[in-house]
Amino acid sequence: MTEWIIVLLVILIVIGLVVYKYRKQIQTAWIMYQTFRKFKQQVKPRQKQVPKKDTSNDTQLVRCPKCNKWTPQDEAVKLKTNFYCSLSCLEESITFNK
Ligand SMILES: [Zn+2]
Known part of the structure; x- marks a missing residue:
């Protein structure tokens, strides 16, 4: 039973x-993981500070049916x-349709 x-x-x-053999690799991987986590935490608030005009390239433009803007x-x-x-404009459109 002791087998x-x-x-x-x-x-x-x-x-x-x-x-023991891969302790350095494990340590490096752990440090990389910690750095990556810190980097992610630093990036998040930075994205909020970016003005909306800079990201307008990938946002779709829509036309307002009320004022054509x-x-x-x-x-x-x-x-x-x-x-x-x-x-x-939304409110005006609703009242206009009524
Ligand atoms: Zn409008």
Whole structure:
């Protein structure tokens, strides 16, 4: 019945040897992981500080059906399939349709 203990010990020794052999690589990988995590934390608030004009290249422009003004989709107010430049245009459009 002590066979499994020997097997377990052998496995533990093998793992220990592998960890010992690759300790520098493991340390480097760990440091890289920590650096990457810090980098990610530093990048997040920086993205918020970027003005919207810089990211307008990848934001789609939508035309307001009320005043025909072109507005970035993330700034526009959506109603069903229409995008309005502002809430006032949306409200005017609703009251006009009635
Ligand atoms: Zn409008």
